[in-house]
Amino acid sequence: MPPIVEISALRKAYAGGFEALKGVDLQIAEGEILALLGPNGAGKTTLISTVCGITTATSGTVRVGGHDTVTDFRAARAMIGLVPQEINLEPFEKVQSTVKFSRGLFGKPANPALIEKILRQLSLWDKRDSQIRELSGGMKRRVLIAKALSHEPRVLFLDEPTAGVDVELRRDMWEIVAELKRDGVTIILTTHYIEEAEAIADRIGVIAHGEILLVEDKAKLMARMGKKELEVQLSEPIIEIPASLASDALRLNDDGTALIYSYDTRGERTGITKLLAEVAAAGLILRDVVTRQSSLEDIFVDLVHEGEAP
Amino acid sequence: MNWTAVKSIYLFEMARFFRTITQSFISPVLSTSLYFVVFGAAIGSRIQEVEGVSYGAFIVPGLIMLSVITQSISNASFGIYFPKCIGTIFELLSAPVNFLEIVMGYVGAAATKALFIGVIILATAFAFVDFEIQYPLAMVGFLVLTCISFSLMGFIIGIWAGNFEQLQLVPLLIITPLVFLGGSFYSISMLPPVWQIISHFNPVVYLISGFRWSFFGAADVPIGISLLAIGLFTALCIAVIWWIFKTGWRIRQ
Incomplete structure (x- = not known):
């Protein structure tokens, strides 16, 4: 048509x-x-x-x-x-x-x-x-x-x-x-x-x-924007992610004070329970847990700013 | 032709007129009555006949023209300026109508209103002075043509005007002097020769002269020239409006 x-x-x-x-x-x-x-x-x-x-x-x-x-x-x-x-x-x-x-x-x-x-x-x-x-x-x-x-x-x-x-x-x-x-x-x-x-x-x-x-x-x-991030803030900074936790979805922030885990909110399993259990098993002590959603707004702002670049 | 649209615009504009019908009529009737009292009765009784007609009767065609021209311009200019000013013109610009349909709706309504007023003033005149109309058909023809041509001009003014001051300015600075110096209250032959020549550049002279001819059979300028002048003026206005819509001047960015 x-x-x-x-x-x-x-x-x-x-x-x-x-x-x-x-x-x-x-x-x-x-x-x-x-x-x-x-x-x-x-x-x-x-x-x-x-x-x-x-x-x-x-x-x-x-x-x-x-x-x-x-x-x-x-x-x-x-x-x-x-x-x-x-x-x-x-x-x-x-x-x-x-x-x-x-x-x-x-x-x-x-x-x-x-x-x-x-x-x-x-x-x-x-x-x-x-x-x-x-x-x-x-x-x-x-x-x-x-x-x-x-x-x-x-x-x-x-x-x-x-x-x-x-x-x-x-x-x-x-x-x-x-x-x-x-x-x-x-x-x-x-x-x-x-x-x-x-x-x-x-x-x-x-x-x-x-x-x-x-x-x-x-x-x-x-x-694209259904991605969510879980930030696990640690009470003691670490230098690298313990081998037992290593996965593509997980990374360490710049100063080593937090683990950042990306997951799909609409997935069958988000993997959060498993992650937190493994974090505890690895002997890391949590200070706080924060979640963030990348919204259409972020995509929008990014796009518009890209458009502004000379 | 989108006749439904023409009718809609026409009726919409006429509805505005009927909402304020009392003011629309009272003001011209009152001012004309005053003219008759002052010029016709008070001063006119001391003026001898003009072209074989009593002064009171002589000014009737001029007074009708004065009101009809002013009303045509103000009705038509306001009619299109108002939507332009408050923004409702967007609807007109986005509708499946061409310039001719818009003009027929707006100018038709403005001319109808002016015609109403002209007829009312004519009726008022009969209450004050005694006169006959020699060529009633020609009289109606001149009246209608004047309503249309000056409504076209008013439409142009309404599109040109950027604010309410400008909307008032042209009628005040140009039209009123042209009408007053166009022989509304006197015969051009009463003027000194130089002013007679200057007067021939005033388009309103031809209108009033022709209109007066339809009443009394006597005119300052030949009737054919009067008709030609008003015809040219109408054609010029239509051409200007056509150009406005073609280029979008002052209405479409």
């Missing part, structure tokens, strides 16, 4: 000369959830804006559902829903009328039943006749989502959907995303909450300085 979103060699230089995107290539399969992780200023929003038609690319192409977003913009854009990062809403409009407007703007005939379903799903139905300015920040974000869903997009872009929202809305949001996925909607979300990417994404892309540093299946990435 051809990818639903195909981004090739996409570059964007702003008028001031700042290069926000430096030749991005990205293919997104239909029905998947892709999380784009990246620090502020990495180019996440520029990438989304360029796909959606809000900014024009300096060079490169974007195809959505096989339609070029420039030469065949109507067909391409009709498939796309966008939930922007900023809460951009007209304060005096009513919830329901602004959502209906979005549907009409995308050329779809009125469908009150669908609008009701969306508003109910987002817990906005009771607020349908309220003015936007009367709503809380979280509610406004729900309105933005409702607007994007009103025209039944096949590809949904969520730009930092949970930035600054409470835990409840974040959970609701994840549920909505899961439901959309069941309906076959392709979802691309940007976030800098790694846990969010972990919770809902199928694939994770890391972007920094206008370049995609990595796009990988979440499960594979999780396997």
